[in-house]
Amino acid sequence: MHHRVSARAGIVGLGLLILAAMCAALLTGCGAAEETAPSLIPAGEHDPAVWGARYPAVYQTWLATASERPAGKSAYKRGFDGGVMFDKLSEYPFMPLLFNGWGFGIDYNEPRGHYYMVIDQAEADPSRVKSGGACLTCKSPYAEDLHAADSDRLFASAYADAVAMLPAEAREQGASCIDCHDTATLELDTRRWTADAALSEIGLDPAALSTQQQRLMVCGQCHCTYSVMKDGTEVLDVDFPWEGSTWGEIRVENVIENLETQEHRLEWTQNVTGMKLGFIRHPDVEFFTAGSPHYNARMACNDCHMPDVTVNHETVPDHNLMSPLKQDMKACQRCHYDTADELRAKVIAIQDANLASLIDAGYRTATVAKLIELANESLETGSAAVKPRYDEAAGHYRQAFYRVVFMGAENSVGFHNPAEGQRILADASAEAAAAEAILRDLLAEAGVEVLAEVPLELSAYTEDRGVKKLDFNPAQHIPDPSGSAQKKWPESLEALLR
Ligand code: HEC
Ligand code: HEC
Ligand code: HEC
Ligand code: HEC
Structure with a gap:
């Protein structure tokens, strides 16, 4: 079914292209006649x-x-x-x-x-x-x-x-x-x-x-x-x-x-x-x-x-x-x-x-x-034992x-x-998974405890919102439509913000 729709669109698209080519030819014809005509609009206006x-x-x-744009027609924009x-x-x-x-x-x-x-x-x-x-x-x-x-x-x-x-x-x-x-x-x-x-x-x-x-x-x-x-x-x-x-x-x-x-x-x-x-x-x-x-x-x-x-x-x-x-x-x-x-x-x-x-x-x-923040706080990131892998993680x-x-x-x-x-x-x-694996290894080797679900402390960042603009508005938060992220991340925004 998808195929049929696409094929039809393709044919219509092609038709349009031909039409467009014909129009372009026509326009060029007119353009030639108009070459001596004065500017349509004052130069540089x-x-x-x-x-x-x-x-x-x-x-x-x-x-x-x-x-103003109509509300309720676009899902995300x-x-x-x-x-x-x-x-x-x-x-x-x-x-x-x-x-x-x-x-x-x-x-x-x-x-x-x-x-x-x-x-x-x-x-x-x-x-x-x-x-x-x-x-x-x-x-x-x-x-x-x-x-x-x-x-x-x-x-x-x-x-x-x-x-x-x-x-x-x-x-x-x-x-x-x-x-x-x-x-x-x-x-x-x-x-x-x-x-x-x-x-x-x-x-x-x-x-x-x-x-x-x-x-x-x-x-x-x-x-x-x-x-x-x-x-x-x-x-x-x-x-x-x-x-x-x-x-x-x-x-x-x-x-x-x-x-x-x-x-x-x-x-x-x-x-x-x-x-x-x-x-x-x-x-x-x-x-x-x-x-x-x-x-x-x-x-x-x-x-x-x-x-x-x-x-x-x-x-x-x-x-x-x-x-x-x-x-x-x-x-x-x-x-x-x-x-x-x-x-x-x-x-x-x-x-x-x-x-x-x-x-x-x-x-x-x-x-x-x-x-990385945790590694910066708790590891000798410049040391020979850490630096190569730390840099690799940073690159990912x-x-x-x-x-x-x-x-x-x-x-x-x-x-x-x-x-x-x-x-x-x-x-x-x-790339993020590759970085995470390396960092977890480095931190584990140094005996730093890392939770399975790393606390993001999002509220520390969402609350600092400048002098003029909108306050952070959790009601505008877009939940993951597939629900897959919710398997990995806490279900509610409040939990995310903890
Ligand atoms: C000028 C003609 C034209 C216009 C306008 C146009 N399409 Fe298409 N559309 C096509 C063609 C041609 C294809 C490609 C068909 C193929 O390759 O299978 C296509 C493919 C698609 C596909 C399937 C491919 C994909 O991206 O997953 C979707 C969905 C689609 N169009 C939606 C839209 C929507 C929504 C709009 C308007 C916002 C739109 N199209 C406007 C011609 C057009
Ligand atoms: C952001 C870019 C943009 C701006 C700004 C813009 N236009 Fe256009 N205009 C276009 C495009 C794109 C087309 C379609 C051209 C095409 O079909 O290939 C167009 C088409 C037109 C046409 C139709 C030409 C025809 O084929 O009949 C006119 C007339 C026109 N514009 C006048 C204006 C005027 C007057 C303004 C300012 C008030 C303006 N445009 C501002 C992008 C712009
Ligand atoms: C001079 C720079 C400039 C050009 C040229 C330009 N845009 Fe934009 N466009 C912007 C900016 C900046 C915004 C966001 C404005 C804001 O939020 O204040 C925007 C917003 C938009 C939006 C969102 C409108 C809405 O209702 O939310 C659309 C759609 C868009 N542009 C499409 C186009 C298309 C299509 C063209 C070419 C025909 C074009 N723009 C040319 C700078 C430009
Ligand atoms: C095939 C159709 C199609 C073409 C071609 C296309 N767009 Fe879009 N555009 C869309 C659709 C559909 C959306 C999603 C609108 C929504 O979710 O409400 C969108 C969204 C946008 C938005 C955001 C609008 C908003 O309300 O915030 C901007 C800006 C935009 N497009 C600019 C462009 C520019 C620039 C180009 C060319 C480089 C382009 N689009 C080409 C269909 C198209």
């Missing part, structure tokens, strides 16, 4: 209202990114549903333990509409914007201009000073038309130095991308992982850890390799282990393009996140980007014959399986962090840690690439 005057229907949908903000640290209590030591450990929310991207940053806990001007990189359309004018000044600025460099009327403005479109042709285009540099690093010419690559990169310029490159506290650049990869193969292994071999990517010190570590942010384009079925079918983000919508009798791609579940699976039904309920159930089944693995890997990794731990961060940060709870997600999380659990 940043103000969406000016674009909006020419494209009022799209502009309406773009403005709607400020709107609940940012701003019904006006309530959800935060990852409450949903996944192992995260406050693992991220304790810097901003992500006290303030790490689910995403909400594009309208809020600069606003949410300004409201974040101050610890989250310590990198100053660099933080505007993938938030404001003016970041490119500030960077081009004086990158040193941008990176040396405190966050508030960088915001003050933006035109007054644009200090709360998130991703705008000019972030994704060329003013002269309306074609998709990106203008961030970060995306250009990353594409060049993997051997692509940013000015000569395929249609699919360009459609993916208008989103992927921000929905990607990056490092705030630092020398001490000095910010050097914002850079994607993509070098050594190729398009369609920007795998978690390459990302980790770059973090682990380039000191400037080690941005923070983890309290529980005392280790300097890098970090992985929302790797959406990396995860999706790593061979997912939909990527292989030549699709891009907008195929699912921008269904056609009719505004004032005009049909346009919906620029109110949000979860397809909150749009009743409209985008999917262009290709899949399933009902909205069937499609929703398929998404949630994939997400449930992913979550079970994420929660398992997450708590295993947190356990290893506590064992770092591999597990980064994979858990990767899968906790990608935005689809596994849906964007189900098999790749399971592969990454299986590796994370295996």
Whole structure:
């Protein structure tokens, strides 16, 4: 049955591809005639209202990114549903333990509409914007201009000073038309130095991308992982850890390799282990393009996140980007014959399986962090008898840690690439198990007693939640849907928090 559905989707997909090719041919025809036509929009125009005057229907949908999202439609992606903000640290209590030591450990929310991207940053806990001007990189359309004018000044600025460099009327403005479109042709285009540099690093010419690559990169310029490159506290650049990869193969292994071999990517010190570590942010384009079925079918983000919508009798791609579940699976039904309920159930089944693995890997990794803490307290970790095995365990731990961060940060709870997600999380659990075995041996040899179930003392981490943001909210905690983690971990959150 699964086969039939897939085959049908494949045929419809193929039909669409042919159609798309025909349209593209037609468009090129028109484009040629229009070559001498003046710019559609004044060159370099940043103000969406000016674009909006020419494209009022799209502009309406773009403005709607400020709107509240319907509650109860998405199972796990609940940012701003019904006006309530959800935060990852409450949903996944192992995260406050693992991220304790810097901003992500006290303030790490689910995403909400594009309208809020600069606003949410300004409201974040101050610890989250310590990198100053660099933080505007993938938030404001003016970041490119500030960077081009004086990158040193941008990176040396405190966050508030960088915001003050933006035109007054644009200090709360998130991703705008000019972030994704060329003013002269309306074609998709990106203008961030970060995306250009990353594409060049993997051997692509940013000015000569395929249609699919360009459609993916208008989103992927921000929905990607990056490092705030630092020398001490000095910010050097914002850079994607993509070098050594190729398009369609920007795998978690390459990302980790770059973090682990380039000191400037080690941005923070983890309290529980005392280790300097890098970090992985929302790797959406990396995860999706790593061979997912939909990527292989030549699709891009907008195929699912921008269904056609009719505004004032005009049909346009919906620029109110949000979860397809909150749009009743409209985008999917262009290709899949399933009902909205069937499609929703398929998404949630994939997400449930992913979550079970994420929660398992997450708590295993947190356990290893506590064992390293114990080893640091009770062993001569630098001694000849301990160091080689301690280092080996630390190496396995770092591999597990980064994979858990990767899968906790990608935005689809596994849906964007189900098999790749399971592969990454299986590796994370295996790396954590390897580290745990070595550490238990070392501790046993030294006569240190270790309980079968290592107390995580989660409340020590969940309660320290910064000055501005949400309190830890156990009601938002996501229980393991498979129940498998509950065999290993205490059933209730109260017990976890003990
Ligand atoms: C300029 C950077 C940038 C670009 C370009 C961008 N995004 Fe986003 N996106 C963000 C940020 C930042 C957030 C989180 C905003 C917040 O929570 O305040 C976000 C949030 C989202 C959300 C969650 C919305 C919700 O209702 O919760 C979706 C879906 C999304 N983006 C999809 C896309 C797609 C698809 C594209 C390409 C067509 C894209 N984004 C391009 C930065 C960007
Ligand atoms: C986050 C990226 C992003 C932003 C911001 C954005 N767009 Fe788009 N826009 C897209 C994508 C992707 C498409 C679909 C292109 C395709 O089908 O390949 C699109 C399509 C369009 C189209 C339809 C072109 C056609 O094929 O008919 C118009 C018009 C448009 N955008 C105008 C705007 C305007 C006006 C704004 C600002 C108010 C804006 N866009 C902001 C990504 C963006
Ligand atoms: C085949 C369809 C499909 C494609 C293609 C796709 N997505 Fe998604 N995306 C989904 C689904 C389904 C979810 C899960 C939504 C949920 O659980 O509510 C999701 C979730 C998200 C979210 C979180 C939304 C929220 O409400 O918090 C973001 C952000 C996002 N996708 C961005 C992207 C980006 C960027 C790309 C391209 C690199 C992309 N998506 C490609 C289907 C797709
Ligand atoms: C442009 C066409 C298109 C759109 C839009 C689309 N799909 Fe697909 N879908 C496909 C194709 C093609 C396949 C691959 C079939 C195969 O290889 O067996 C597929 C495969 C799948 C699969 C099975 C493979 C897997 O990932 O486990 C699921 C589930 C699925 N799609 C759900 C969705 C959902 C949910 C949406 C909307 C959020 C969506 N699709 C949007 C064309 C599409």
